[in-house]
Amino acid sequence: MNFQLTSDQQILVDSIRRYCVDNFPLGGNRQAAQSEPRLRDQWSSFARLGATGVTFGNDVGGSAQSLVELVLIMQELGRRLVRLPFITCVVLAGQILDYAADPQRRLELLSPMIAGESLLAAAYEEENCDNGTMNTQASPTPRGYRISGCKWLPCGHLEADMFIVSAYCGLNSHSALFAVPRSTEGMTIKQFATLDDDVALELHFDDAEIPASSMIADGNRASAAMSHAHRHGIVALCAEAMGAMESVVTATAEHLKSRVAYGVPLSSLQVLQHKLADMVAERELSRSVMYRAINALVNHDEPTMESAVATAKAYMGDSARSIAATALQLHGAAGFARDNVISSYFKKLNAFGLRLGTTDHHVKQLAGHWDTRVRQSTLSDQIPNQAPSGART
Amino acid sequence: MDFKMDSRQDRLRAEVRTFARDNLPRLDQFVAPSSASVAAVGREQMRMWTGILSAKGWSVPRWPIEWGGPGWSGDLAAILDDALAEAGAPMTDPIGIGFVGPVLYTFGTQRQKDKYLPGIRNGEVLWCQGFSESAAGSDIQSIRTMAVKVNDTYLVNGQKQWISNAHNANMMCALVKVQSPGNRRQQGLSFLLIDMRTDGVSVAPTISLDGRHWINEVSLENVVVPEENLVGEQGQGWIYARFLLSKERAVVAGLPMLRRMLLELQTMVAERQGSHGTTGALGDPLRRTTLRLQIELAALEFLEYRLMEIGDRSEADLLAPVLKLRACEWRQKISEAMFDLIGESGLRYSASRDVTLKYRQEPTQMNAIVANYLFQRSATIAGGTSEIQRNIIASLALGS
Numbered sequence: 070m071n072f073q074l075t076s077d078q079q080i081l082v083d084s085i086r087r088y089c090v091d092n093f094p095l096g097g098n099r100q101a102a103q104s105e106p107r108l109r110d111q112w113s114s115f116a117r118l119g120a121t122g123v124t125f126g127n128d129v130g131g132s133a134q135s136l137v138e139l140v141l142i143m144q145e146l147g148r149r150l151v152r153l154p155f156i157t158c159v160v161l162a163g164q165i166l167d168y169a170a171d172p173q174r175r176l177e178l179l180s181p182m183i184a185g186e187s188l189l190a191a192a193y194e195e196e197n198c199d200n201g202t203m204n205t206q207a208s209p210t211p212r213g214y215r216i217s218g219c220k221w222l223p224c225g226h227l228e229a230d231m232f233i234v235s236a237y238c239g240l241n242s243h244s245a246l247f248a249v250p251r252s253t254e255g256m257t258i259k260q261f262a263t264l265d266d267d268v269a270l271e272l273h274f275d276d277a278e279i280p281a282s283s284m285i286a287d288g289n290r291a292s293a294a295m296s297h298a299h300r301h302g303i304v305a306l307c308a309e310a311m312g313a314m315e316s317v318v319t320a321t322a323e324h325l326k327s328r329v330a331y332g333v334p335l336s337s338l339q340v341l342q343h344k345l346a347d348m349v350a351e352r353e354l355s356r357s358v359m360y361r362a363i364n365a366l367v368n369h370d371e372p373t374m375e376s377a378v379a380t381a382k383a384y385m386g387d388s389a390r391s392i393a394a395t396a397l398q399l400h401g402a403a404g405f406a407r408d409n410v411i412s413s414y415f416k417k418l419n420a421f422g423l424r425l426g427t428t429d430h431h432v433k434q435l436a437g438h439w440d441t442r443v444r445q446s447t448l449s450d451q452i453p454n455q456a457p458s459g460a461r462t
Numbered sequence: 463m464d465f466k467m468d469s470r471q472d473r474l475r476a477e478v479r480t481f482a483r484d485n486l487p488r489l490d491q492f493v494a495p496s497s498a499s500v501a502a503v504g505r506e507q508m509r510m511w512t513g514i515l516s517a518k519g520w521s522v523p524r525w526p527i528e529w530g531g532p533g534w535s536g537d538l539a540a541i542l543d544d545a546l547a548e549a550g551a552p553m554t555d556p557i558g559i560g561f562v563g564p565v566l567y568t569f570g571t572q573r574q575k576d577k578y579l580p581g582i583r584n585g586e587v588l589w590c591q592g593f594s595e596s597a598a599g600s601d602i603q604s605i606r607t608m609a610v611k612v613n614d615t616y617l618v619n620g621q622k623q624w625i626s627n628a629h630n631a632n633m634m635c636a637l638v639k640v641q642s643p644g645n646r647r648q649q650g651l652s653f654l655l656i657d658m659r660t661d662g663v664s665v666a667p668t669i670s671l672d673g674r675h676w677i678n679e680v681s682l683e684n685v686v687v688p689e690e691n692l693v694g695e696q697g698q699g700w701i702y703a704r705f706l707l708s709k710e711r712a713v714v715a716g717l718p719m720l721r722r723m724l725l726e727l728q729t730m731v732a733e734r735q736g737s738h739g740t741t742g743a744l745g746d747p748l749r750r751t752t753l754r755l756q757i758e759l760a761a762l763e764f765l766e767y768r769l770m771e772i773g774d775r776s777e778a779d780l781l782a783p784v785l786k787l788r789a790c791e792w793r794q795k796i797s798e799a800m801f802d803l804i805g806e807s808g809l810r811y812s813a814s815r816d817v818t819l820k821y822r823q824e825p826t827q828m829n830a831i832v833a834n835y836l837f838q839r840s841a842t843i844a845g846g847t848s849e850i851q852r853n854i855i856a857s858l859a860l861g862s
Contacts, residue, residue, distance in 0.1 A: 070467070070468070072463055136465075318859070343852040349784065349856075
């Protein structure tokens, strides 16, 4: 293992950073919704940097790099609070399709996405359904399936051309995945504003009819694809939070140096220095636990992956909140203003703990198998398999 | 950046496990007839085990090949430490192997290297670190122990305080200030190697909060130290001490021990739940605390791994104090959780009863849990207080 960037990785980081600085101003009222043509332009220029294809094979137009490159990209997006539908489109939908779709569908759906010509969104979660059940049903019809239910897309975006939807299917209620175009009759897209000044979606299915050919996968293959994508999505989300943590710690250090109170810079006060030190320590432990999750995804078996990813999300959920809270406190009243960038970072880092499984959810995941681990009396890092939310057979 | 596994790591771990299983029983010849001789048994076990490791080439895993090390990268050394601790092996001398050795092979004379490094490597010579004084801890510059150069010797006078293991040590590395006769002006710190058998060296126990004898007061009264025992240049001792302390921050974190502490706590909590017939709901605050500790330990472990990979690059200057700070706070937190778990039984405590926390043993070790609770208060003080670590981290973050 080696934690230093290669020169190629440094070039990737620099190009993404430059793109973010050029296209996404920091601060101001970020609530203003982006217009669709603008997002489309941004997305295609983003794709031209090669950012959408790093984890996919050359056969679909990707560059066959690794999860590390994906993490580096997400860190840069997080550093500048860039709102691009990267996680839902490239990571969640992309990984589901890459894992489970047959060769033809994989090519049809992934190639235009990687080229920046189409936008996908993953719709496999349901609100407050951490216990792994889902309510959405796909009933077989002579021509295909009839879907009813409601999906929750915490990283979703209004412009998706195609949704990758999960539902229970058939008499034995196994999981299935469908590719559902946005124009489908009986499907309503509802947008809601989020805590972190972004938008997310609900998809309502009211007996929506889809053809049989919509099915991407079902049964174990569908469940495994969702688990696989969910793990990658969590790591990507952690990387985004990591980038935001880095920015917020740097901004806080700068603030302490420049703000003078009672004739001295705040940075000369030990009580504030120590709060900054605690932020740095949390940032470095967060980075460590995220690397640990990447290591598990790259090298280990499924139970180890599940536990390492849950551990990372649980640790970082808490540390993101604590870093955000300290940063806001140390910025004083300035940070409390909506238009101050610290307030945007605060909200981003708090929303992080709510997406793709809450901190509590991931702690419970680990608890569920802790007793087994103790019973096995092993010091190894094996915690038995536990599927993430919404990804059960 | 890549996460490719080094297959040498897995091979080494397997090899260490086999080695420990085959060789640890050799230590059973040292059995403590009474609790009073526990310390002596510990010392002899440490010596013998270091010798066994040395014969295998594993006693100084971070030293260069030239001085008897295996020439490994830091990650392999960490795996050795980890696998040995997991097998229940005794510690080796952290002062000699961890600090004095590297200082000597980096800054010492050829004569010093030849004279001292073999004894450290094979466990024959145990060391203590004579830095702290009653009015100089983390602020090491304010020590008062004085040395006067007399011909080709130093005449040393002073009091060293809180010196771990001085009662077992053969040698001490000491920081002193050298005064020239007729010139009262103090020079900087100097780094001296002092034989503990020298006339004028006396060791008195300082009984600590837990009622046990770990630390000592060492009096130096007209102690004659040959000039050849000066490390590096006179007055430049701070350079060598800082080099040593930077290594100390990573070593004192003691992660293999933390893993054992966590497993012990997990077992205790699971047993208690079993006896109460609960379903292990997360509402139990101790269970929740234990889960938090488990999650944080995972982060600490990978932080240590990063530190090992980084080696001497400048990023280590930041990560070492972060690891020291958080690992020591973690040790304290888990000792508190264990103490809470035994409830009012924590009121019973006697320092003369069994005070050694045995991992994964019978639940009869309440006395040891109290002892550990008391002892772990030192975790955030020894090896640079948590406040000092935060000062260092903040100063790096502020670029000052």
